[in-house]
Amino acid sequence: xxxxxxxxxxxxxxxxxxxxxxxxxxxxxxxxxxxxxxxxxxxxxxxxxxxxxxxxxxxxxxxxxxxxxxxxxxxxxxxxxxxxxxxxxxxxxxxxxxxxxxxxxxxxxxxxxxxxxxxxxxxxxxxxxxxxxxxxxxxxxxxxxxxxxxxxxxxxxxxxxxxxxxxxxxxxxxxxxxxxxxxxxxxxxxxxxxxxxxxxxxxxxxxxxxxxxxxxxxxxxxxxxxxxxxxxxxxxxxxxxxxxxxxxxxxxxxxxxxxxxxxxxxxxxxxxxx
Numbered sequence: 105x106x107x108x109x110x111x112x113x114x115x116x117x118x119x120x121x122x123x124x125x126x127x128x129x130x131x132x133x134x135x136x137x138x139x140x141x142x143x144x145x146x147x148x149x150x151x152x153x154x155x156x157x158x159x160x161x162x163x164x165x166x167x168x169x170x171x172x173x174x175x176x177x178x179x180x181x182x183x184x185x186x187x188x189x190x191x192x193x194x195x196x197x198x199x200x201x202x203x204x205x206x207x208x209x210x211x212x213x214x215x216x217x218x219x220x221x222x223x224x225x226x227x228x229x230x231x232x233x234x235x236x237x238x239x240x241x242x243x244x245x246x247x248x249x250x251x252x253x254x255x256x257x258x259x260x261x262x263x264x265x266x267x268x269x270x271x272x273x274x275x276x277x278x279x280x281x282x283x284x285x286x287x288x289x290x291x292x293x294x295x296x297x298x299x300x301x302x303x304x305x306x307x308x309x310x311x312x313x314x315x316x317x318x319x320x321x322x323x324x325x326x327x328x329x330x331x332x333x334x335x336x337x338x339x340x341x342x343x344x345x346x347x348x349x350x351x352x353x354x355x356x357x358x359x360x361x362x363x364x365x366x367x368x369x370x371x372x373x374x375x376x377x378x
Contacts, residue, residue: 136212138184141175143221147190177369195225215263233310269321272308274329283335
């Protein structure tokens with residue numbers, strides 16, 4: 105009788121477990137994304153009128169990204185489902201976004217690509233850039249690399265087949281000239297910023313150094329984006345702008361233009377395909 109009772113309890117428990125676990129097991133693949141992206145406003149482009157897309161995080165404050173930003177364009181070109189965790193202002197709290205992506209199930213065994221265009225607002229990345237300009241890539245304590253290393257380890261634990269990629273940023277200046285306003289002949293305001301272009305290149309190179317040190321893939325968006333700075337006379341080739349103009353629309357000042365997001369998407373898509 106006792107054995108029969110135990111069998112009945114085990115059967116009921118098994119049925120309850122099946123009812124509670126099976127739906128979750130079936131639902132998770134629907135939430136896992138093939139491509140997941142992280143970045144600041146250079147990626148999110150949040151605030152574009154009429155092109156808002158809610159961030160995917162379940163445990164985060166709602167954030168709206170641009171449905172035409174480079175992550176959305178890249179995922180569409182590759183035919184991948186996307187969880188775009190980029191967020192205007194992303195800084196040292198990147199850890200919360202990666203954690204949410206994992207807990208929410210957006211990063212998992214089906215994830216193929218995880219791309220970070222991250223660092224512009226992370227103070228440690230600039231410390232590294234200055235330090236390594238004087239003493240190239242000498243091992244040192246780095247809050248930037250340390251934070252990213254922790255994220256990459258978490259991602260690899262749940263998505264061992266995913267490729268992790270870091271990218272740098274598009275150039276804003278050329279030959280230390282910043283084109284504050286670039287709206288055609290007679291409507292151009294330039295200013296000389298000594299050392300600006302050199303620092304942009306130093307910073308771009310440091311992100312590549314970090315990717316190599318952390319053993320992840322790297323896409324040099326900065327180098328491939330040269331001749332597309334804010335001073336370009338052709339608005340179709342002007343991928344960044346300081347003051348947005350009607351012929352080179354941008355969501356925010358000192359950010360990529362709409363053409364810039366398409367340009368970055370083309371660079372990143374091509375690199376990921378290869």
